[in-house]
Amino acid sequence: MGPVAFFxxxxxxxxxxxxxxxxxxxxxxxxxxxxxxxHFPEIFGMINVxxxxxxxxxxxxxxxxxxxxxxxxxxxxxxxxxxxxSLVTSTVIAGFLKMRIWEMLKWTPPKTPPIxxxxxxxxxxxxxxxxxxxxxxxxxxxxxxxxxxxxSAGVPAYFLFIYWKNKPSWLMWPWVKxxxxxxxxxxxxSDESKGQ
Numbered sequence: 001m002g003p004v005a006f007f008x009x010x011x012x013x014x015x016x017x018x019x020x021x022x023x024x025x026x027x028x029x030x031x032x033x034x035x036x037x038x039h040f041p042e043i044f045g046m047i048n049v050x051x052x053x054x055x056x057x058x059x060x061x062x063x064x065x066x067x068x069x070x071x072x073x074x075x076x077x078x079x080x081x082x083x084x085x086s087l088v089t090s091t092v093i094a095g096f097l098k099m100r101i102w103e104m105l106k107w108t109p110p111k112t113p114p115i116x117x118x119x120x121x122x123x124x125x126x127x128x129x130x131x132x133x134x135x136x137x138x139x140x141x142x143x144x145x146x147x148x149x150x151x152s153a154g155v156p157a158y159f160l161f162i163y164w165k166n167k168p169s170w171l172m173w174p175w176v177k178x179x180x181x182x183x184x185x186x187x188x189x190s191d192e193s194k195g196q
Contacts, residue, residue: 024061031057036191041161043179046188055186080147083136087151090129093122 001008032054035045048055071077100119103109136144182188 086132
């Protein structure tokens, strides 16, 4: 590489740092918006009073990053993340295709999206995502099983902690105390603009 060999690792570190910064910024706001709209625990819909940052969401991201860093096998970690990301993407594209097909069959009133393009593009993208989902299961389903288990654990957790509204007070008391403790430590309050 010649004279660039010294600078290349510095550029790689800068690129990784920028990517990490962007992911932390984006996903903490996604958690914040989901909690504000009632799709995630209320604690993650709180912001710091000094800098308007969703601190509980940032700490959740840091905790999950530390847990994933404790895994020694980078290939396994990459397979898990590729599988879960592709599964989420294929689910979103499937919902989009359902909406477009129902609109084409006149089952729902037509909506005018800001950008209209040929339906073959999302179909091709959906097939690619399905391929990325199915091949790891076919090759080594035992390797992907923990990722499927973690994703599947979200369903009962959602019904237990989010969907079920009239929980008994003895079940809610520890969570309320934990939320108040986090509010005191991180100087967080609930956002006033709920659901906007």
